[in-house]
Amino acid sequence: xxxxxxxxxxxxxxxxxxxxxxxxxxxxxxxxxxxxxxxxxxxxxxxxxxxxxxxxxxxxxxxxxxxxxxxxxxxxxxxxxxxxxxxxxxxxxxxxxxxxxxxxxxxxxxxxxxxxxxxxxxxxxxxxxxxxxxxxxxxxxxxxxxxxxx
Numbered sequence: 001x002x003x004x005x006x007x008x009x010x011x012x013x014x015x016x017x018x019x020x021x022x023x024x025x026x027x028x029x030x031x032x033x034x035x036x037x038x039x040x041x042x043x044x045x046x047x048x049x050x051x052x053x054x055x056x057x058x059x060x061x062x063x064x065x066x067x068x069x070x071x072x073x074x075x076x077x078x079x080x081x082x083x084x085x086x087x088x089x090x091x092x093x094x095x096x097x098x099x100x101x102x103x104x105x106x107x108x109x110x111x112x113x114x115x116x117x118x119x120x121x122x123x124x125x126x127x128x129x130x131x132x133x134x135x136x137x138x139x140x141x142x143x144x145x146x147x148x149x150x
Contacts, residue, residue, distance in 0.1 A: 003050040005086045010045035010057060012036075017054040018047065025073045028134040034071075035059070043070065044094060048087045050078065056087050060095060060103075067095035067149075069105040079113075088121060096149040103149055106142035108133055115143065123147045 010018060015035055022029040038045060038059050044067075048056035056074040060067050069091060074084040095103055106129060107114045123145040132142035 002081065005055070005083050006049045007046050007087070007090050008049070010039070010047045012039065014047045014054065014057075018057045021054060021057065021073055021075055022071070024076065027136065030071055038070065044098070046087070046090065048074070048083055050083065055083050058087055058091050060091055062095070062098055062100060065099060065101045067098070067100035067103045069103060084117065092147070092149055100149055102146050104144065104146045106132060106144055108140055109143050110140060118145050121147065
């Protein structure tokens with residue numbers, strides 16, 4: 001990391017930057033409506049900054065004693081510098097502090113970098129959601145991962 005990550009609650013003022021980041025990362029990005037709906041629903045949404053740059057974001061939905069990482073992204077130019085690890089640690093700490101006992105997420109099997117990242121953090125694959133993601137050639141499955149939050 002060149003600059004230490006600074007985390008803050010994602011607000012409406014962050015939506016343009018987060019939308020641009022999401023669009024740069026995903027072939028099928030979330031819409032502005034998806035992010036706005038998450039804000040309205042009260043999901044835990046963080047933005048990660050390095051200096052003045054928005055380098056990442058996360059969206060987490062709490063359900064009873066579980067947290068579900070709905071969306072997360074780190075700017076490609078800042079990947080491999082520790083920002084993703086810092087953001088995931090913050091997500092897990094916040095979820096644990098809010099009473100979650102485990103964190104769930106889905107990831108594309110084609111996203112080997114992300115799969116390996118979650119495995120390094122101790123996540124375990126617990127299932128597959130068939131045809132979960134839109135893809136250039138129809139649909140792509142999602143690998144379902146979870147991690148206990150002791």
